[in-house]
Amino acid sequence: MHQPSPAIVSQDGVRRLPRWGLLLFCVIYALAGFFWRDPWKRDDITSFGYMLELAQGNGNWLNPGLLGESAHFNALLPYWLGAWAIQCAPAWITPSLAVRLVFAALLFLTMLATWYAVYYLARSRRAQPVSFAFGGEAKPADYARAVADGGILALLACLGLAQPAHETAPALVQLCSAALLLFGLAALPYRARLAAAVGSLGMLGLTLSGAPTIAVLLGTLGLLVHGTGHATDWVATHSEYEQTAQELQRLRRRRWCGLMGIVTLLLLSAVLASWLDLWRWRIDPPPMRWVPWRNWIRMHLWFCWPVWPFTLWTLWGWRHQWRQALPSRHIALPLGMIFISTLGTLLTNRNDTLLLLALPAYAALAAFALPTFRRSVGAFVDWFSLILFSLAGSYIWFVWIAAVTGVPERPAARVYRMLEGFTPRFKWGMFLLGLLATLAWGALVRWRTMRLRPAIWKSMILPAGGVGMCWVLLTSLWLPALNYTKSYVPVARSISHMMGAEQHMPACVQVYALEDAQITALMYYSKLPLTRNKAASCPWLLTHEKTLPILPHVFDMQQWQQQGVVRRPGDKNDAIAVFARTTHTSPNARNSSEAGKDDSHSASTAVNASTNADTSANAASGAASASSATP
Structure with a gap:
């Protein structure tokens, strides 16, 4: 027995939000924050560095990286999109601006996909409002359109969307792909071909942007929701037409074709991820202490504000629809997506990225709270x-x-x-x-x-x-x-001035234990010829300040003299030490020196990894304080 809908909405309550106002608001939100600035630290400028390497022909398209080392995040599609944007942009558009234009379009596509996902979820039979005894209830299409308007507004109201969605990083591509996949799964009973195309883009986009596990889990979720539901769910979506036995049989066949399409797409994503070596297991559950769990709860509360209270209201108001043995798909699809993303934040250290993928689903559930409000x-x-x-x-x-x-x-x-x-x-x-x-x-x-x-x-x-x-x-x-x-512009300019690169560009500059964000800034803003090759006889050496205690185990420090330390504004722990070579040894002496350091270098690898981890943690803490700092 189906429980009555908690939504009591008349036709007068589903009037359309002015299209020009909604479109203008979405465009302004998508463009604000992408212009009149430099690539920001960490993921923003790091990803830009990988894109620039590919665009200049210095990297491997199947294994992006920087100066011969692979990227820290196993994504392909985000770096491909940025590299193609740089290559196709005219000369008067800077590389960073070309990349931002593409990612601004991805953000707008995310909004569009979320709107259509909520629209088709609201078209579900059990999502419709109560029918009045004497008529006057909201029409299905008008009701779905009004709920979708509320859904896109809920997405743009999320506090956690603002900064990650305006960075040229894999997180935005994953967000767009997740929204497209939700759109495809929601539209499957209505527009099978469109749903297949959009869902394929979403699942393959997640796979190629570094989240193949999430892609497979979300695809499995869609398979379970559509496969375990009543066959009448697909028939009822076309209830405005008189059904014949042949028509009912055709709709049932369409349902099974859709399920087989999801299975095929799941297998294709798994095979593609295996072929490109994209499977990475980052299982890192938080320790059983109160502080990590407190931070996890705090992050969820502010990141998903204000949609999580609306989501709780939806789960309570529509409790009869999702507590049944076969829950309604307009609740089951977004709720399952939220569950998968939340579980991922518990089992991995990618809390903000995985939680970002759940925002379209949060917006969908929040939208269904609106028809039940007093x-x-x-x-x-x-x-x-x-x-x-x-x-x-x-x-x-x-x-x-x-x-x-x-x-x-x-x-x-x-x-x-x-x-x-x-x-x-x-x-x-x-x-x-x-x-x-x-x-x-x-x-x-x-x-x-x-x-x-x-x-x-x-x-x-x-x-x-x-x-x-x-x-x-x-x-x-x-x-x-x-x-x-x-920005790293002040750092790059200070180092370039210290080297006198404006008057005489050095033949090469050796870098050791620098982050990819720092290397990208030095290459892009200072045009310095950087190298990681320790055998190169470079007149300059750049390293992170925290690696100074282990430098004598890696280099012959009698040949180097420290010229200074350049710190990035806003984060005093983000500092680069600059060394100038004082003597030039012969190649034979240098080779013997390098051979003698092989053992000490391998012994210091663990120390270097620990130092880099501390550096990343401190820099992340500095980023949080800098973002909350007032100008």
Whole structure:
């Protein structure tokens, strides 16, 4: 026996959100944060380095890397897309801008796929609202469209989406692929050919972007949901037409063809991952201590805000639909996707990346909470969003004014202390962008507080608009300061000036124990000829400051003299030590010296790995503090 739907929606409550407004908001959100900045540390500039190596013909397309070493993350498709963008871009477009344009398009494609995924989930028979005794209930297509509008607003309201979605890293390609796969699985009973094409892109995209295990698990989820459901679920999706026995039999055959297509795609993804050697097992569960679990809970609470409270409301309101032996697919598909991603965050150390893949599913479940809201709940969401984001926007303006004018003195002094070496300046372009975003927020609040006809997506307008306003303010008013703390340009310029590369470019520069992000910055901004080859007789040596204690075990330090240490603004632990060669030994002497160091080098490998791990941890901590720092 099917339980009645908790959604009671009239035709008047599913009026369409203005298309021009929704499209404009999505475009602004997708573009804000991609322009007027340098590639930022870590994943952003590291991935850009791999793309640049492929575009310049210096890397292996099946094994991307930097200076002869493989990439730290076993992804292919993100680096291919970036390399193709660099190669196809005209001369007046810089390589970094060419890559960002492609990834901005991927973010917009993610929004589009999420909208259609929610739309087709809402078309499910058991997702439809209650039919009224005398008519007037929402039509299926109009209801699905209104729920999908709420779903895309819920996705854009997620706090955890903002920064990862605006980086040219594999995480964005994985997010787009996950949204496409959810779209394909949701549309399978309606548009079989379109679903097959979109689902194939999503599953193969996940496989080629470093997540073959997630691809196989999500494909298996779709197989279970569609395979264990009632055959009448597929028939009921076409219930607006009178069905004959032949038509029912044809729809059942279509269902089995769809299931066989999912199985074929699963096998293809597994074979492709094996052929390209993309399977990597990163099982690293957190220790059974309170602190790691507390951090894990905190990350989930802020990363998925504000959609996780809506998701809990959906699970409670639609509890009769998903607690059955054969749960409704509009609940089972996104809930299973969230479960897989959450389980992945527990078993691996890729918490933010895997949680990012669950945001389209969170948005889908949050959208189904909107038809069940009472008026008091919607009013609470509106007032909470109004107060929260108005205060957040005011704080961003207050800190920016203090930094630019020096008034008030105490906040300004704090900003100057945190941004040592950076001088905030007034820029008309950034100011006008921030002003327009603030005025748009005010207009949105005024429009929302007016007496309007009911619409189920209205409760998501202010949360999404508030997050969008704050993101535009951060990427306009605060962008110069954020770019200063997250960019490697000051480091690259300081090292180039220390070497005198502007007047005389050295023949080669040897690097040891540097991160790929640092190497990319030095190659891209300083054009230094870097090499990892220890046998090269280079006049300069660059290494991480934390490796100084083990350098005598790797190099003959009598030949080197330290010239200084260059630290990246915003993270004092991210420091590069610069050495100049004082003497030039003969090739025979150098070879014998290198042979004598082989044993000591192998003995110091473990020390070097530990040092690099500490460096990465400290740098990550610095990144978190820098991102929360005010400009």
